[in-house]
Amino acid sequence: MSFAPGRVNLIGEHTDYSGGLVLPVAVDRGVTVRWHPDPGAIRLRSAEFPETVELEPDGTPHSALTGWVRYAAAVAELLRQRGRPAAGLDGTISSTVPVGAGLSSSAALTVALALALCRTAGFELARLELAGVAQEAERRAVGVPVGLMDPAVSLLARRGHALLLDCGTEEHRLVPLPPGLAIVVFDSGVRHTLEHSGYATRRAELEQALPALGGARPSEVTVEAAEEAALAAGVDEVARRRLRHVVSENERVRACVRALEAPGGPDRAALGALFREGQASLRDDFEVSIPELDLLVELADGEGAVAARMTGGGFGGSVVALADDDRAEGLAASVTAAYVARTGRTGTGRVYATSDGAR
Numbered sequence: 001m002s003f004a005p006g007r008v009n010l011i012g013e014h015t016d017y018s019g020g021l022v023l024p025v026a027v028d029r030g031v032t033v034r035w036h037p038d039p040g041a042i043r044l045r046s047a048e049f050p051e052t053v054e055l056e057p058d059g060t061p062h063s064a065l066t067g068w069v070r071y072a073a074a075v076a077e078l079l080r081q082r083g084r085p086a087a088g089l090d091g092t093i094s095s096t097v098p099v100g101a102g103l104s105s106s107a108a109l110t111v112a113l114a115l116a117l118c119r120t121a122g123f124e125l126a127r128l129e130l131a132g133v134a135q136e137a138e139r140r141a142v143g144v145p146v147g148l149m150d151p152a153v154s155l156l157a158r159r160g161h162a163l164l165l166d167c168g169t170e171e172h173r174l175v176p177l178p179p180g181l182a183i184v185v186f187d188s189g190v191r192h193t194l195e196h197s198g199y200a201t202r203r204a205e206l207e208q209a210l211p212a213l214g215g216a217r218p219s220e221v222t223v224e225a226a227e228e229a230a231l232a233a234g235v236d237e238v239a240r241r242r243l244r245h246v247v248s249e250n251e252r253v254r255a256c257v258r259a260l261e262a263p264g265g266p267d268r269a270a271l272g273a274l275f276r277e278g279q280a281s282l283r284d285d286f287e288v289s290i291p292e293l294d295l296l297v298e299l300a301d302g303e304g305a306v307a308a309r310m311t312g313g314g315f316g317g318s319v320v321a322l323a324d325d326d327r328a329e330g331l332a333a334s335v336t337a338a339y340v341a342r343t344g345r346t347g348t349g350r351v352y353a354t355s356d357g358a359r
Helices: 069-081 105-121 127-142 149-156 199-213 223-232 237-260 268-284 291-302 325-343
Strands: 002-011 021-037 042-046 052-055 089-095 161-166 172-176 181-187 307-311 318-324 348-352
Touching: 002 105, 002 149, 002 237, 002 268, 002 307, 002 318, 021 105, 021 149, 021 181, 021 237, 021 348, 042 069, 052 069, 069 105, 069 127, 089 105, 105 127, 105 149, 127 149, 149 161, 161 237, 172 237, 181 291, 181 325, 199 223, 199 237, 223 237, 237 268, 268 291, 268 307, 291 307, 291 318, 291 325, 318 325, 325 348
Parallel strands: 042 089
Antiparallel strands: 002 021, 021 089, 021 161, 042 052, 161 172, 181 318, 181 348, 307 318
16 A cells, blocks of 8 residues: 655745645545556546556556556656656545645646556655656646656655745754644635646746746745846746745745744734735735635634645645634534635535554
């Protein structure tokens, strides 16, 4: 059996694919592959979807690929290119990560598949290299230029910690989460897929502005310097706003780590302000939030959350909130009830425990 957790990103949204900083945690929901060796083929079934994967032991597909099976075929092919010996397995995939909720079900799937395929072949890769395989597999499967964050935290996480990852240098360290703070995730009920959302468009708009930085990464400049450089280079207003979000979001990641590690306990006021600023930037500068996510943030703040913001790629999905342990369940219930009453949607709120990385 192999298991890979989903993730909630505390802060650092749409920064990973420009070599920026992120601060995600792995959560206690994920994708499980239960399998046994099969010398004849790679066969995989899903407990949630009808398609079945059947590949040659080296990963060569038997027929045209659709749906989730594209992920499995891409993982198998990339591992073959890295030297994985031909070895089959027969397995069933199940998931407790809500699909389209912004908790990275796709990265959990690719990581769990990669671990199973490596194990059955007696083949090993370093964890960050395996994260790169999972990242590239998703790009190939659905043509979306995703970043490194999701598979990296799925593989590198530790319970009770967030992962501070520099996606440009791949430097990373664990950041202890303060005792007494719980993570609450509110699912808006608005489903998205990165393949059919504006994710790729936002990335393309950002990339129009990056040459103005003269080779520097957005995590290496200030908001003021980036704005000045973009104006001098004649970057259009939309691309400048995309750049402003990413540069300021990198600054917020650093500030969030300082707030979590503040002497004497977390700086709650700073966390609340940083999450609010991040939400405003995602709504106004990067334009990936939607009214349902904005409402959930407003409700969570109004019900006493320490901090709240949307999490994930946007265009639907979820909001993450930090709350006092003894108030977390009540917050989840009250915000969900108010959201359902205001929107008529089937929203949900759940307190998530943190998780170790894939195993």
